Amino acid sequence: MIFQFLLIQFTQGIITESSGEVTQFSYQVSGFNCQNGYTSTINFPDTFANIPKLILYPSLFDFASITSNQPIAKIEIVSLTLTNFQIKLTCPQQRINTYTLKWYAIDDQRLIVINEFNLNPLASKSFTFQNPNIKKAIVSIIGIGYKGSFEVTLSISDLTSTSVTVNYNSYNTNMVLLGYQVILGTDEIISYIDKISSSNVYTSPQYPVQSNSYFITAFSKFQQGLDNGIVTLRTTINQGASVVNYDISRWGSGLYPQNTIQSYWLKYTVNNPFLAMECFTVRVSKLFEMNSDQKPAFQLEFFEINKVVNTIGSESILINESITLLNIHIYYKCPSNNKKVHSQMNKCNNCSGSNKIYNLNHHCHGSINTINIYAKYNAQSNYKELTLTTTSNSITIVQKLTNKIITQETILFVEFLDV
Structure with missing residues (x-):
């Protein structure tokens, strides 16, 4: 007390x-x-x-x-x-x-x-x-x-x-x-x-x-x-x-x-803050590709800005204020059948718990060797500051939001896990 x-x-x-x-x-x-x-x-x-x-x-x-x-x-x-x-x-x-x-x-x-x-x-x-x-x-x-x-x-x-x-x-x-x-x-x-x-x-x-x-x-x-x-x-x-x-x-x-x-x-009191991008639809495609051995282990792609990342590292990018719809593609090549792809996308800024994110799991198996995730995001008409981080087993996209305070919001997280 x-x-x-x-x-x-x-x-x-x-x-x-x-x-x-x-x-x-x-x-x-x-x-x-x-x-x-x-x-x-x-x-x-x-x-x-x-x-x-x-x-x-x-x-x-x-x-x-x-x-x-x-x-x-x-x-x-x-x-x-x-x-x-x-x-x-x-x-x-x-x-x-x-x-x-x-x-x-x-x-x-x-x-x-x-x-x-x-x-x-x-x-x-x-x-x-x-x-x-x-x-x-x-x-x-x-x-x-x-x-x-x-x-x-x-x-x-x-x-x-x-x-x-x-x-x-x-x-x-x-x-x-x-x-x-x-x-x-x-x-x-x-x-x-x-x-x-x-x-x-x-x-x-x-x-x-x-x-x-x-x-x-x-x-x-x-x-x-x-x-x-x-x-x-x-x-x-x-x-x-x-x-x-x-x-x-x-x-x-x-x-x-x-x-x-x-x-x-x-x-000194602002009621319309900058908000994180929201994913409003996700499509997953699982395929068997004959030429998968010629492709990278993973790939992150932004269609609207012609940006491709397929190496390990971290970088910051700036999405123009004119872009209010962003299509993101995640490609993963299954190295074996005992792997799965776990993905999370920010879905609703004003929600909590399971309603806030898409939480998806997809498994590799004998009839498929690639998993593709296509996510569409709505964005406000301002500049979007994103940090892209890729490791051997994950992809993370974090958005920096500058309001009264500066926050970092994860809008996409994909990890490649052993089953």
Whole structure:
């Protein structure tokens, strides 16, 4: 009873998402001095089961003018754990009055966050990742440093199933530091809302609220047209029960820093996960082949992709998202009569026990010397990541599923056994 109580208490303490604001980077905070780096520790309200993905967004800039010193705001994530994260602001020449950042932490493997907090050299850059079902990409300016008037624009110039390229564009050489994040997600987790370029303060349109989602904004362009370098800018999100919008405001002297903001929804509860391929029909053919001695001991064949495997080993393959029906052929040459083929195919993802799989047995005997299994699989319209493993007495196909967590599902297992 005591163990059960502790288990319930522990389970209730696990969180999957959280959000807040870093407010310690300000002259109004006692002891704030970022010349040699100032670190703030942000505690999550409870414990994540896995290290979350952390998204940042600068919601308030208050940068002093350029004298002989340069405004530089370099951001660094010092640590990220299950219970907190440490974030560091370094402003070597003390021209940062306040720098406030909103943060969003989500435990979901369909989300990828790439941190490039000190781009060097200042140029376009490509990054690789390991989720072929990534469809959305957002670049968000996080840290800047400059020695005069500047304009910097970042954009996603290329997104494939394995890489993303961020294009860098600036009209002069006054940028001395640039940091950004690239936020990648599947169609299920990220929804684009709007992109607004502005040369003055404004209030965005109202957008319908999306359930179980964070409304997030990201700077992709930032410009300061005066050599004095003063930057004051605030983004305020106004979220009601049914609509949400944001305001851009500034104060004091100087010009409005022209900018472009991409807004998007980040969903933290997804109800349509990626599912394993399901076998909906199996046909078995047992034959006596006169020329079986000229064939391999076994063979695995995928008709739709012209893939054949008949040697021992392991390899990973990627099935295109356009393929939603997959025909798999297993060939086995009986070496003697005292052998049988035991096969299992994933039949029903939402079932359990004997209803979940096809479980079949077929024996070799004198009148047949080959066993052929033809299995048809339904598949979702996404990329399918499969691992094929063949040994002298078995064939296994495992599908990798990237949802909130990554799982490995066996969709086919065939073994060659002694009777």
